[in-house]
Amino acid sequence: MKFKSLLATAALISAAALAQNASAAxxxxxxxxxxxxxxxxxxxxxxxxxxxxxxxxxxxxxxxxxxxxxxxxxxxxxxxxxxxxxxxxxxxxxxxxxxxxxxxxxxxxxxxxxxxxxxxxxxxxxxxxxxxxxxxxxxxxxxxxxxxxxxxxxxxxxxxxxxxxxxxxxxxxxxxxxxxxxxxPEPATWAMMIIGFGAVGSMARSRRRQTLAAI
Ligand SMILES: [Ca+2]
CATH class of the missing domain: 2.60.120.260 (Galactose-binding domain-like)
Known part of the structure; x- marks a missing residue:
């Protein structure tokens, strides 16, 4: 369930990022x-x-x-x-x-x-x-x-x-x-966004590896 909720969170963040990109475009x-x-x-x-x-x-x-x-x-x-x-x-x-x-x-x-x-x-x-x-x-x-x-x-x-x-x-x-x-976005926030998304992505990948290992 944790994996699913993490995925849902990641999906929400991704959707928000896409929406921001869409408006920025x-x-x-x-x-x-x-x-x-x-x-x-x-x-x-x-x-x-x-x-x-x-x-x-x-x-x-x-x-x-x-x-x-x-x-x-x-x-x-x-x-x-x-x-x-x-x-x-x-x-x-x-x-x-x-x-x-x-x-x-x-x-x-x-x-x-x-x-x-x-x-x-x-x-x-x-x-x-x-x-x-x-x-x-x-x-x-x-x-x-x-x-x-x-x-x-x-x-x-x-x-x-x-x-x-x-x-x-x-x-x-x-x-x-x-x-x-x-x-x-303000240029100074870009690095934070990239670090933030990167962290969520690596958490999701790490959790997925653990989940797969448990199967
Ligand atoms: Ca032209």
Whole structure:
């Protein structure tokens, strides 16, 4: 009976963990894959500061390239080169809960047409600016080597502006696609959760071994 009740407890905890994961998986970024737009970029279209042609996003100075068939997207058929004519940026205001932590995920690549091979990008939100870079060595239009990237921020308000800016000083910038963000537990609690679940799991395994040995 003890084994059964332990299993029931473990199942309840697992269910709670699954429920938490399910709620944490709610994506608060709109059109993070850039598939929706008021224009069809065709091969690609340069969008200048103030443009809202990419649904849900506003282009900041100077400009970005809205990429269609020009190169392989990481998700769907469209992506963004954050350097248009010159380094640019895109931003979206997210609805957030003050004090809540969020994990932002995206895929990063770079325009392989010309150097520098290292494409630098800054992601801004409520926390410190996060810097990323992508090395385009070996990349091509057909194999962009999209790389999953992420960072965590803590919201300080009911709205948070998420932006991605090129730091590469030419028209061949970092490329981005597949942006998402969702609420996550406070980072310091993750280790405790993992230790906690690990302990329950090993208790259950240990008890199971004892039970099997008794049979
Ligand atoms: Ca896309």
């Amino acid at each position: 709610v994506n608060i970024v709109s059109n993070g894959g850039f598939e929706a737009g008021s224009i069809n970029p065709g091969s690609f279209t340069t969008l200048f500061g103030g443009s809202t042609a990419i649904t849900g996003w506003t282009v900041g100075p100077d400009s970005v390239d809205y990429i269609g068939s020009y190169w392989q997207a990481s998700e769907g058929a469209r992506s963004v080169d954050l350097s248009g004519a010159q380094p640019g940026s895109i931003a979206q205001t997210l609805t957030t809960v003050a004090g809540q932590y969020y994990k932002v995920t995206f895929d990063l690549a770079g325009n392989p047409d010309a150097g520098p091979v290292l494409k630098a990008m800054a992601a801004s939100s409520a926390g410190p600016v996060q810097n990323f870079s992508f090395n385009t060595t070996g990349a091509s239009h057909g194999a962009m080597n999209w790389t999953p990237s992420s960072f965590i921020f803590q919201a300080t308000s009911t709205s948070t502006t998420l932006s991605f800016a090129s730091l590469t000083g030419d028209a061949f910038g970092p490329a981005i696609d597949n942006v998402a963000a969702s609420a996550v």
